[in-house]
Amino acid sequence: MKISRRNFLKGSATTLFLAGFNFPVLANSEKKKNLIVIMLRGGMDGLCAVPIIGDKNFEKRRKDLILDQTIKLNSDFALHPKLKNFHNLWQNNLGTIIHATNIPYTKRSHFDGQNLMETGGHIPYSIKTGWLGRGMKLADLKGDGLALALPMPLLLRGIPSNDNFYPSKKRLPRTELLQLLKSVYTDKSEHDLANMMEIIANRSMMNNGGTSMSRKNSSLAYKAGLELKKINGPRVAVFEVDGFDTHAAQGGVNGSHSDSLIEMDSIFKSLEKGLGTEIENTLVVTLTEFGRTIKQNGGRGTEHGYGSAIFMAGGLLKQSQVYSDWPGLKRKELFEGRDLNSTIDSRSVYASAMSTVFDIDFKRIQKEVFWGDELQNLSDKLFKV
Amino acid sequence: MVQEATVGWSMIHHLDNDQNIGPKSQEAQWAREKGKKKGVNENHARELLELHTVSPDCRYTQEDIIQMAYIMSGWRPKWGKKRLETGDVHFNPDAHEPGTKMVLGKKYKSGRKSLSAVITDLVNHPSCRKFIAMKLCRYLITDNPTKEMMEPIIKAWEKSDGFLPEVHKAAIEVAFNYSDRHNKFQNPENWLLQMSKMSDVDLIPTPKLMDLYALGQKPTNGQRSSEHLLRELGHHPYLAKQPNGWSDISDDWMSPELLIRRLVYSKEAYYKKSGKSQTPEFYEEMVQKNYDNPNEILQILSQHKELVHKHVILFNLPETLKS
Numbered sequence: 001m002k003i004s005r006r007n008f009l010k011g012s013a014t015t016l017f018l019a020g021f022n023f024p025v026l027a028n029s030e031k032k033k034n035l036i037v038i039m040l041r042g043g044m045d046g047l048c049a050v051p052i053i054g055d056k057n058f059e060k061r062r063k064d065l066i067l068d069q070t071i072k073l074n075s076d077f078a079l080h081p082k083l084k085n086f087h088n089l090w091q092n093n094l095g096t097i098i099h100a101t102n103i104p105y106t107k108r109s110h111f112d113g114q115n116l117m118e119t120g121g122h123i124p125y126s127i128k129t130g131w132l133g134r135g136m137k138l139a140d141l142k143g144d145g146l147a148l149a150l151p152m153p154l155l156l157r158g159i160p161s162n163d164n165f166y167p168s169k170k171r172l173p174r175t176e177l178l179q180l181l182k183s184v185y186t187d188k189s190e191h192d193l194a195n196m197m198e199i200i201a202n203r204s205m206m207n208n209g210g211t212s213m214s215r216k217n218s219s220l221a222y223k224a225g226l227e228l229k230k231i232n233g234p235r236v237a238v239f240e241v242d243g244f245d246t247h248a249a250q251g252g253v254n255g256s257h258s259d260s261l262i263e264m265d266s267i268f269k270s271l272e273k274g275l276g277t278e279i280e281n282t283l284v285v286t287l288t289e290f291g292r293t294i295k296q297n298g299g300r301g302t303e304h305g306y307g308s309a310i311f312m313a314g315g316l317l318k319q320s321q322v323y324s325d326w327p328g329l330k331r332k333e334l335f336e337g338r339d340l341n342s343t344i345d346s347r348s349v350y351a352s353a354m355s356t357v358f359d360i361d362f363k364r365i366q367k368e369v370f371w372g373d374e375l376q377n378l379s380d381k382l383f384k385v
Numbered sequence: 386m387v388q389e390a391t392v393g394w395s396m397i398h399h400l401d402n403d404q405n406i407g408p409k410s411q412e413a414q415w416a417r418e419k420g421k422k423k424g425v426n427e428n429h430a431r432e433l434l435e436l437h438t439v440s441p442d443c444r445y446t447q448e449d450i451i452q453m454a455y456i457m458s459g460w461r462p463k464w465g466k467k468r469l470e471t472g473d474v475h476f477n478p479d480a481h482e483p484g485t486k487m488v489l490g491k492k493y494k495s496g497r498k499s500l501s502a503v504i505t506d507l508v509n510h511p512s513c514r515k516f517i518a519m520k521l522c523r524y525l526i527t528d529n530p531t532k533e534m535m536e537p538i539i540k541a542w543e544k545s546d547g548f549l550p551e552v553h554k555a556a557i558e559v560a561f562n563y564s565d566r567h568n569k570f571q572n573p574e575n576w577l578l579q580m581s582k583m584s585d586v587d588l589i590p591t592p593k594l595m596d597l598y599a600l601g602q603k604p605t606n607g608q609r610s611s612e613h614l615l616r617e618l619g620h621h622p623y624l625a626k627q628p629n630g631w632s633d634i635s636d637d638w639m640s641p642e643l644l645i646r647r648l649v650y651s652k653e654a655y656y657k658k659s660g661k662s663q664t665p666e667f668y669e670e671m672v673q674k675n676y677d678n679p680n681e682i683l684q685i686l687s688q689h690k691e692l693v694h695k696h697v698i699l700f701n702l703p704e705t706l707k708s
Contacts, residue, residue: 109401109428111628124428125435125629150619152640154626164642169617170649173697177689178648181701184685190703192639199641200648 042245046309108304113289133158218266225274248299280315307340400429407482443512573618
């Protein structure tokens with residue numbers, strides 16, 4: 001019997017393996033855990049999504065952007081009123097927020113910031129793989145990644161054979177033609193091409209709906225949820241939401257920042273719908289390049305900032321909570337006098353998440369995915385261990 | 386070309402050189418008096434060394450990058466009334482770092498002319514020749530070029546003093562010589578060009594249509610048609626997310642959705658063909674002319690009757706995808 005390291009680790013965690021059950025039985029009784037990352041491009045405003053309650057410094061600096069009718073989460077923090085689906089998850093103990101957190105990048109370029117949020121590195125463009133791809137490689141998860149985007153995101157690079165899905169506006173050629181190409185690829189020992197054609201020909205999510213299939217994240221998330229639910233389906237999925245860069249007319253409860261947050265929220269809802277009970281074995285995390293300035297600018301928008309927030313959802317969370325080492329919003333407590341500070345390296349959250357979902361020791365992830373950088377293991381604080 | 390590109394408006398703007406201010410410059414001094422801090426932005430300097438000339442193989446240090454940024458400090462984009470990204474660039478001595486700088490062991494005097502001097506030295510550096518030869522071989526032949534492949538290109542560079550047409554001629558010759566030994570998975574753009582050329586289909590706007598475009602105008606839908614097509618193929622010409630552009634590595638183009646797009650758009654392309662070339666004879670002749678194993682390919686194509694299906698199969702065979 002051929003056992004990969006990953007299967008061995010899984011197996012050794014249960015006595016069934018030692019009791020001599022054969023492998024397929026073990027694989028079926030094994031809990032399949034999923035990790036989903038939603039990239040929020042443009043700089044998500046953590047203070048708009050999860051405002052602090054009763055802080056004069058905050059209210060003074062954001063006169064026109066203060067939200068009405070926020071949803072109170074605890075004595076200190078509230079939730080943007082449009083994040084209804086996340087609030088539902090929260091009420092079912094399936095939602096967590098990490099506040100005042102960011103990747104260790106303090107300059108304010110989208111290009112550099114988005115590169116670093118995906119590579120997890122320190123110098124823009126110096127690393128050619130993503131932290132998620134490297135983590136999957138460590139967990140031996142070849143062929144288990146699914147990107148809901150056309151080009152493969154940098155975040156997933158580092159492990160081959162990932163799948164991606166983004167509906168084409170045109171119909172696929174007929175099945176016999178795909179089968180013919182597949183057999184030609186196989187005859188010519190073009191294994192990668194044959195594998196891809198196999199995925200294409202068998203992908204049920206593609207074929208029904210034809211050209212009318214929506215490219216909306218809410219629709220993609222439902223289909224992804226159905227795939228992730230399957231025992232042989234992907235274990236990792238990546239989404240992208242654009243439009244958080246609101247320099248002008250950011251808006252309050254309604255407005256452009258709100259629209260992007262609603263799009264994120266719709267992913268939570270559709271994933272939950274697609275995953276069904278498997279939401280219990282799933283963890284969803286968000287990722288952004290930086291937060292936004294506390295002070296509104298002349299155009300009722302906000303500029304590129306530093307500290308932001310991470311949304312997490314799913315049954316692998318320990319409980320609903322706002323986890324934060326709150327740095328305060330007095331002028332001297334701000335980063336460079338203008339931004340919410342970051343007191344938690346967000347990579348600590350992602351490393352802990354991968355450790356929990358992929359069943360890999362935190363220290364190995366720290367060393368092999370993040371070059372031994374100083375990161376905190378937050379697994380027991382955030383996740384069911 | 387490097388001289389022009391380095392002080393091109395969009396390069397200066399998008400690599401943040403407008404924020405690159407010498408810490409000992411007059412502007413930094415004024416900022417300090419107002420209680421603000423201004424200093425270098427290394428973005429453009431790093432990319433000039435890493436992506437545009439010598440590459441990290443030349444083993445420059447972080448100090449070289451900082452010194453390079455000092456030389457580049459003061460070069461800024463000018464914003465016109467229309468805010469188009471095609472404006473002028475100027476050199477502002479007030480933001481330029483004073484004093485002598487040292488890049489890769491060579492000294493450069495302060496001032497406007499130092500940038501052009503350092504670029505001249507960078508493009509004449511052996512690492513630059515090697516890097517560009519490697520990139521050309523990687524683009525045309527294989528992900529992992531050998532020394533032997535790069536050699537004739539480097540020689541042509543030395544002989545012609547970096548005259549690009551000569552360098553490219555040498556690269557094409559090398560690619561031709563190695564064509565039977567290496568087959569590289571084509572990126573979507575090359576695949577599209579190949580298909581439109583071989584099967585005589587109008588996918589690319591004509592030169593006549595493109596000539597109607599003038600810099601600063603808004604292009605028409607017709608002029609943007611190949612941009613739209615490439616976007617759907619996953620290779621949008623202007624939207625690579627990294628400053629090093631789209632990847633030249635085959636693996637980065639291998640994904641199910643990207644292959645789907647080729648299946649779908651080869652079918653679309655067939656219906657854009659003129660009636661004259663929609664005949665079995667046209668395809669048979671084209672296969673005979675373009676492939677090393679025409680009989681095998683014709684046998685595969687014969688398994689489907691309709692021409693449109695033959696077309697889709699042909700342009701998704703390994704022989705076409707990899708070349």
